[in-house]
Amino acid sequence: MMSRSPGARVRAATVLLAAAVVAAGCGPSGTSAGAESSTLVAYGGQSGDYQINFNPFAPTTIGGGGTIFQTLFFYNVLDDAEPTPRLGTEFTWNADGTQLSITLRDGVTWSDGEKFTAADVVFTLDMISKHKGMNNSGYAGRAEAVDDTHVTIAFDRPSFVDGPSVLGRTYIVPEHKWKDITDPAVAAVKDPVGTGPYLLEEFKPQAYTLKANPAYWGGEPAVKKVRYLALSGNQAGAAALDAGEIDWQTGPVPGLQDVGNTYPGYQATITHANQIVLATCSSTALGCQGPQTDPAVRQAIHHAVDRTQTNALAFENTGGDVSPSFLLPGRDGALISDELRNKTAPMRPDPAKSQQILESAGYAKGSDGIYAKDGVSLSLTLSVVAGWTDYITAADTMSQQLRQAGIKITVQQVSGNEFVDARDRGAFQVIIDSLYQGPAPDPFYLYNYFYSTAQTAAVGAKPGPNFSRFSDPQVDQALDALKLLNPADTAARQPHLDTIQTRIERTMPYIPVLTQGTISVYHNAKFTGWPTERDLYASPAVWSHPDSAEVLMRLRPAGK
Template identity: 40%
Template structure:
């Protein structure tokens, strides 16, 4: 790049930053952390519009720092590295011989943020609450808890039906629930939650966890935490953290350049030039999420629209040009995805059919048109297809301000028109977009999937594809099967995989799942999106780096955000 070009860029960025310092004050105004005379880290975790106050760790719409900053789990799994899980509220665990009981040893010397002692009784209460309140069971946990003593609890899994009759298939162990139990479940204090009448809809405005930071103040534009002095792993070295909402992605970039946000995960075109001109900003890229067209796929569950026809979903799968989408919306930084919804490189050993390892890169219009023809979708005079008088037209939703996703929607509309599919794009605030997915009030939605509790495909397939994780349209989904997908073959294979510790046997079951979802495509993969995270290094040190990926750095990542905040230290 020439000296003249660098100067032009500096002038442009400086002008944007000057404007940002004005616009972002209005965009993220609100009280700062009480520790304003100390070191307070500001975080933008992707929320545009306003915050809805919800710190319920069981709720699918809880605010991001609920999991990891306020509440903690028994162990923490670092998906950015291949390593053993880190003990958190537990220090040991052991299965019995047949996999029907899991005994957990809890950590001593832990205090809840209101000063009450933590014990194994809180763990027992949490899992019994989940058992007694099915709506809370987002991980598919099937166990009851028996308190052994102050530091030991045993989780007991059913080996027969509730009426005492044998299962249709012999019980083979509950081993695959280990990751969700140890690394995916927030533990709550019994002395508070035993008095909550409706734990699913409780917004928990005054949360009490075991995490390193306590909630201080909340507004719909920002909320803040202060360091918990009696945290079991030692008081954090920073004094507080503040989460802000912004208007859109442009405001996020501008606010970062103006020095008013210290941590965010947002796509920035030509971010290398930004780093060159702002030495205090660093960035890491950790691709882990598959960008998808999510479909409300199941007519029997109440979904309405052409996308309930598998042929339409297949036509979209083959009709899109992923290379063009990656180039235009992802600056070419995205990686090829897989119809198995796994990551082709990291998870290659789990993908048994080589034909399913990668999605097509360019479009296959001939295949898409053939599929629609055979399914009875006939091209009309207006250039769009019809079947039984219904136009092949669907609305796709995304979040206002997510510029890369908006560009995907606009490009997808152009790509699918020649094969007779009309795509109508709509934008909305994150809260509405999320609520629509939760309740199934959408036809198509642009989103991203991935990052199970561990890398085992069970933690991708069970939450997203199991019928047990599905709710009918209009009902809030306690699980993550927002596509309302239901397939008995998939359900049986997931159940069989959950009952064995033999990796080869699990691969055989996952192969069944992969064949079915590649045909049904309730989530239509586009590409594995770049996951760029930016840091301000002027205020604190200790951010993750390419050489030290001690946690997944995304500013929205549950559990990891608590780990990262504990690593940060004021810059000397």
């Protein structure tokens, strides 16, 4: 468990960490001279060395979304505002939502000097259509270049909901560089050419550096360099922050209650968007094996977890209420179904309810205090990424809680690469992870990502975002109906949202834990213009793309 304050253990690590950071090419943030004074050092939780890949579509990408490769528009999922033009300047739909017309920014060049045109947009969209591994949104349009600055996309049916994915989450790549890539869904891009405000300057496994693009169409950024560190995990990040070696960090840190005094010159912003889950490999039909494939077991876990204790011990009480519907209670409260058993997950455990669910499903408690059915003990392995100290603490805490409820949980720490590989192959029983929001502030996207049959695959094959292997005909039908409706027609959409919410609450392939309080600490004595609770113009998380590019473009070295 991480120390709750910057005590002896963290400070002892600081000396070793400071040497490691300097070796990676970074001096103390507040004392660097010359070019270093406008170099921003960031840490987003990378545990272990980087493996170079700036392909924005690959699951192994390490960055570049928004900074190197840009979208047509920027959508802020934390604020229901109009999208901000980027490579696009305006867009319109026809009346029935079957044609999207886009006007592109003129005079933009790729970082190698080639001209950006509508042909690059059409190429990117066609590439996504041809490679299923890249098509996480289910895009099914047909793009056509009208001229160099105009694109139309035709759809066979109303497709309003495809707009934010196409416009706000599709990174446009240069046709002249990508046309010969055999498998762009996984290819390693080591020399990225983009239209964004930054260029790759240097890559090392311990850190890579982006430099400002002097030819950027929006003007050269004031932050001249950004160095992204790879460390050993959250404790190392906290130690580097304590030493003043990091300017921007997203992740758990001790002493959060009084950031300004604990870390002089720094402040923090906490946002609530991603939802922490115990994700199960849920479908026997798609090859999952183990007790977690039983919905009764998942429901019993749901009622046995003490979320209040978990929040205090693992997350410094920064987590928020989570709904079994996986709508955000603050943003989407009006859309949460009245048909749910619980609009938000209980913060305190209900052992009697957990017991009743298991025993009604045929489980009986053995002499060891663990439930069993048909001679098979209710024992599960819960995997977590080594170095993610908050998630490790949460996993350990919940395993103790569930042991009291007659469910045995063995916590297994694995490397980040092992975690992703097992998750993608379905070679897990339970993992602790989070569900993320879509390209716009609309719950449809999370449902389409994580609950659609089209976004999953049998065990052994790589799925889309739906790594739980969840498949439900009623949910699929409701998603198909929502795709045909204008998002502004809330009355017509609500019955379909009700169907999805009630089905996923009952089956619960992703067991809700908390809405994560994402902690971003920033050096406001060195840079100004950070997103705060009063002005969340973008997500302040280092790893949030393309939001992090919006942050970098707003920042200015202090005093300038």
